[in-house]
Amino acid sequence: MxxxxxxxxxxxxxxxxxxxxxxxxxxxxxxxxxxxxxxxxxxxxxxxxxxxxxxxxxxxxxxxxxxxxxxxxxxxxxxxxxxxxxxxxxxxxxxxxxxxxxxxxxxxxxxxxxxxxxxxxxxxxxxxxxxxxxxxxxxxxxxxxxxxxxxxxxxxxxxxxxxxxxxxxxxxxxxxxxxxxMPGVLWPKFEDQAVAEHLAFVGSIKDDVLDIELLAVRLLELLARDYPQQLCERYKLEPGSLEGADGYTLLEAVGRKRGMLMPGGVVNTERAAIMLLDEFRGGVMGKVSLERP
Known part of the structure; x- marks a missing residue:
């Protein structure tokens, strides 16, 4: 797929x-x-x-x-x-x-x-x-x-x-x-931005310095690739809807399934992104690992 x-x-x-x-x-x-x-x-x-x-x-x-x-x-x-x-x-x-x-x-x-x-x-x-x-x-x-x-x-x-x-x-x-x-300590510079993304996914970097919608898009792409069944079950998506879909399309689909619509039927993607990240960080999306040895 x-x-x-x-x-x-x-x-x-x-x-x-x-x-x-x-x-x-x-x-x-x-x-x-x-x-x-x-x-x-x-x-x-x-x-x-x-x-x-x-x-x-x-x-x-x-x-x-x-x-x-x-x-x-x-x-x-x-x-x-x-x-x-x-x-x-x-x-x-x-x-x-x-x-x-x-x-x-x-x-x-x-x-x-x-x-x-x-x-x-x-x-x-x-x-x-x-x-x-x-x-x-x-x-x-x-x-x-x-x-x-x-x-x-x-x-x-x-x-x-x-x-x-x-x-x-x-x-x-x-x-x-x-x-x-000891207080939590990060490091001065993230040489690998994938590391920064993963830290942002789990909430170790303050959300107010991030683009929440783009972060949610990236997370959805990783979940669709590695944990498609859990993603579909959580947000009642059809498995076939993941085929060829980019992260923003998936974010809109998730927001639509949760009824996060604005006037004219437009999906409130910012609200959907906040919800998605909150649920991932809270562990309610199931058992997910984003890195392997």
Whole structure:
């Protein structure tokens, strides 16, 4: 089945507020205070949601990966990503921090990652020292939800929009571990605009710097290519209607099915785009992964 992809791409997306530059410096300065870095990434876009500067920043510091929002991702693809990280010697766990799914493995994963450090401390008689970890991730990836789950209480403010956590916070856990939460941080320039698109799809870039309709058009093209059945079922589209359709035609079809019409029967595509992105970000469109290893 062939699809006509949009010829025009999302205009170049660059978004690096001043507080993010400050966070990067803060992260570097705080590394000496922690034993391990816990990196949250979005299971739907594991490549795009990894800060490419992180490896250079943390150096040889032990770290593990949580593939968050896994309940909204394609399980088969997530398993491929876990195998990918394992080959690189990194423990990776699929999680859903809002529901707590997968977090029962968290403590064990931290202990496995720090096995050598723990043994050195044991030999020095320091086995009572608390394990300190830094929580890092891009905006809107679920850091606050993770901390609240691990603490068993709402210790961190949770909102489904980027830029809520502003300063570093130390949080003590019942198992004796301590967490250092960091504000979400992107990187200064997106060399690959496909990365910027994927981040925009999941809400990690503020919508007010984006062309919402063009973003929805691009998302529809990807869904029509990779998850046509889910797209048709969600918006009651005929499978044959996807054949040869470009993203804007699909956006009009979705808006028409949802009754988003203006005078004269014209589809309100802006309203349809906002609805589409909200539903995708909320996970109600089914299990979708936009990237593979």
């Amino acid at each position: 062939a699809y006509i992809m949009a010829q025009s791409q999302i205009p170049s997306i660059q978004w690096f507020p001043g507080h993010m530059a400050k966070t990067r410096r803060l992260m570097k300065d705080s590394l000496r205070l922690v034993d391990v870095v816990v990196e949250l990434i979005d299971a739907r876009i594991p490549r795009a949601s990894r800060n490419p500067e992180l490896h250079a920043i943390i150096g040889n510091k032990p770290h593990l990966v949580l593939l968050n929002k896994a309940d909204s991702a394609d399980e088969r693809v997530t398993a491929e990503w876990c195998a990918y990280f394992k080959k690189k010697g990194i423990v990776a766990i699929p999680t859903d921090c809002r529901s707590g799914k997968g977090l029962s493995q968290f403590t064990g994963a931290v202990e496995e990652t720090l096995r050598e450090l723990t043994e050195r401390r044991r030999k020095k008689g320091m086995q009572g020292s608390p394990i300190r970890m830094m929580i890092v991730g891009i905006p809107n990836v679920g850091k606050s939800s993770l901390i609240n789950r691990l603490c068993g209480t709402r210790r961190a403010k949770v909102e489904d929009r980027p830029g809520v956590t502003r300063g570093k916070q130390w949080v003590s856990l019942q198992n004796g571990m301590e967490l250092l939460d």
